[in-house]
Amino acid sequence: MLKLNVKNETSTLRSVVLGAANSNGPIPKVEDCYDPKSIEHILAGTYPSEEDMINELDAVVAVFNKYDVKVYRPQVIKGCNQIFARDIAFVIDDILIEANILPDREEEVHAIDYIWNQVAEDKRIILPEECHVEGGDVMPWNDYIFIGTYSGEDYSELITARTNIDAVIAIQELFPNKIVKSFELRKSNTNAKENALHLDCCFQPLGKGKAIIHKNGFLIEKEYQWLVDFFGKDNVFEITKDEMYEMNSNIFSISEDVVISEKSFTRLNNWLRQEGFTVEEVPYSQISKQGGLLRCTTMPLIRD
Template sequence: MLELNVKNETSRLRAVVLGTAESNGPTPKIEDCYDPKSIEHIIAGTYPNEEDMVMELNAVAAVFKKYNIEVYRPEVIKDCNQIFSRDIAFVIEDKIIEANILPHREEEVAAIDYIWNQVSEENRIILPEACHVEGGDVMPWNDYIFIGTYSGEDYSELITARTNVAAVTAIQELFPDKTVKSFELRKSNSNPKENALHLDCCFNPLGKGKAIIHKNGFLLESEYEWLVNFFGKENVFEITKEEMYEMYSNVFSISEDVIISERNFTRLNTWLREQGFVVEEVPYAEIGKQEGLLRCTTMPLYRD
């Protein structure tokens, strides 16, 4: 049996699912894209190629190896984008919860069945069909679960709205002892600089009581203020619209003091080191063109 344990975003990582770019398929058609940033790169002719993305994921796999972390990969499906393993499932405490993701992405879920089947049955959760959720919107944080959502009436028209209020309620019912705190995110199908695809695209809690945040990613200023107050203004690294677009908030913590970050994030990486973090820099700019980065491509299974 596979043991699961994830209580927060920063405890020492022991086992993780890392996405794969193998057999990623040709550049998608615009109408098949899930986010405005991918569309932008398809139009510009700069959409990432498979070889570069395989290399980038391998760089992260090498960091995991260095820290003796057990790495699981999805089974490769021919011509299928399986890079963003965080979208398809997530772990809270000892439970793995299957995400109800965009309908034409269901085969991605089947690619981790071999992991799912190793978890004891009572800890495998499939939410009701009405609950839409993706792992990028869900952050266990000790006594809290932070969830990005969107409750606007145009939810169904926004391919960028991934987690609905029904899912927030269902997760609260699953974990009655935790405080589920939801945040309304800014969504746009057409402008990647005005779109927080997931909560981790505009916010990320780090070790040592620190956090990264982008104010404009939140629809309600009061919810942004709540987070700043929760961590303390002096502990928060505020990112610009341009930095959010580059995915600055989407770094990944291996432990309280080790963070994997993109090598071009100079301003952030300098600040992290000033705060006493060890920063493992990797090339990830090609993957970032699809509006996802390090947190999106990883799905922790076990943290101490």
């Protein structure tokens, strides 16, 4: 049996699910896309190739191997985009929660059934149908669980709104001893620079008490301010709209002082090194074209 353990975003990683691009299917039609950034690249003729994305994921596998992290991959479903492993499930403490994601993506969830079946039955949760949630919006942070959400009346019209208040309430009920803190995110179906698809697209806690944040990703200024105050202004790296668009907040911690980051994030990577982090740089600019980066493609199972 798998004994899961994820208390936060930065403790030493022991095992993780990493997405796969091995049979990613044809370039999608615009009307079948889930986010504005993919649409942009389809229209521009710059949508990433399967081969490029496989190479990028392989670069991450090499980093995980270097740090003795056990890597699980989803079973390959022919013609299915399975890159974003974070969307389909997530672990809080020792509990694996299956995400209720867009109905079109149901089969992606079954690609990790072999992992699900290794977890004790009382440690597996499927939330009620009305609870919409994806792992990119959920961040365990010790005594807290940070959750990105959207509660506007136009929720059902926004394919970019992935986590609703019902899910926030359900997670609070599952973890009564934790403080669940939700944040209203800015959503746009059409403008990638005005859209925080998930919480990890505009915010991420790091080791050493640091964090990355983008103010405009938050709809309510005082919720953004709460995070800045929580981590302390001097510990927070503020990213610009363009850096958010390039997914600078979506890096991934292997431990308190080791992160994986995209090699082109020069300003961020320099800051991280100044703050004492080891930065493992990988090429991930092709995967980024689909509106996700390193945190989106990884789903931690065990952190020490």
